[in-house]
Amino acid sequence: MSRNNLPEDWDMQEHPSLEVLRQYQAGELSAPQSHQLERHLLSCEMCSDLVEGMSLSQPYRVKSAVRETRGRLKNFLAQKKRKRKVFQWPAWQTAAVLLVLLFAIGEVVYHQFFANHNHFQTTTGETEKAWRLTGRVEDNNGQTVSGATIQVVGGKTKTTTNQGGGFELEIQSQKSRIMVSHPDFSTKEVEVNSSSPQVNITLEKAE
Numbered sequence: 001m002s003r004n005n006l007p008e009d010w011d012m013q014e015h016p017s018l019e020v021l022r023q024y025q026a027g028e029l030s031a032p033q034s035h036q037l038e039r040h041l042l043s044c045e046m047c048s049d050l051v052e053g054m055s056l057s058q059p060y061r062v063k064s065a066v067r068e069t070r071g072r073l074k075n076f077l078a079q080k081k082r083k084r085k086v087f088q089w090p091a092w093q094t095a096a097v098l099l100v101l102l103f104a105i106g107e108v109v110y111h112q113f114f115a116n117h118n119h120f121q122t123t124t125g126e127t128e129k130a131w132r133l134t135g136r137v138e139d140n141n142g143q144t145v146s147g148a149t150i151q152v153v154g155g156k157t158k159t160t161t162n163q164g165g166g167f168e169l170e171i172q173s174q175k176s177r178i179m180v181s182h183p184d185f186s187t188k189e190v191e192v193n194s195s196s197p198q199v200n201i202t203l204e205k206a207e
Contacts, residue, residue, distance in 0.1 A: 016047060021037075021054060025051060025054050131171055132169070132170055133169045133171050133199065134168050134169075134198050135167055135200060135201060136161075136164070136167075136200050136201070137150075137165045137182075137201045137203060138203070144163075144165025145185065146161050147161060148167075148180055148185070149180070150178055150180050151181075152169070152171060152176055152178055155176075157170060157171065157172075174193060174194050176192055176193070178192055180201050185205060188201065
């Protein structure tokens, strides 16, 4: 625009000011002035576009668009907040879930470790329960052998036969092997178990 001209001094050879266009848009110009401006708008595409844009951006339309945008934004935030609450548990529910999980873990640990450990101890105790083996050592002629040494193979428990060739020996395991030795006879190993607590052993003369 060439200058801020008023409706009174506006010339058709010039472009009307924004103020003139606003007055025209608001219907504040007189009839002759409006006709004069309309003739200019017919010949000036730029001023015509300005008037059209001003009509589209009237204050009440702008306010309406702003209110609509704010309403949509408010609804969007409210929906987002509601969706977020679905996944938020109260503190007492979270604590209850944690307590249940801890209890379940404690049960598993107890049954897997302590219960099995006690069972293992019981079974081991039964397996290692000591029992007493009695027996007699003789030679090929049926004569008793005194002074023979009887020892558990792999262990330290041992004893010797008495004058009658008899002996008693405490054994820790259900099944075991004993070794019978004498200077005049060949060493011999014999398997023994708690189901047969008596045994007769025959030694052969050493060559």
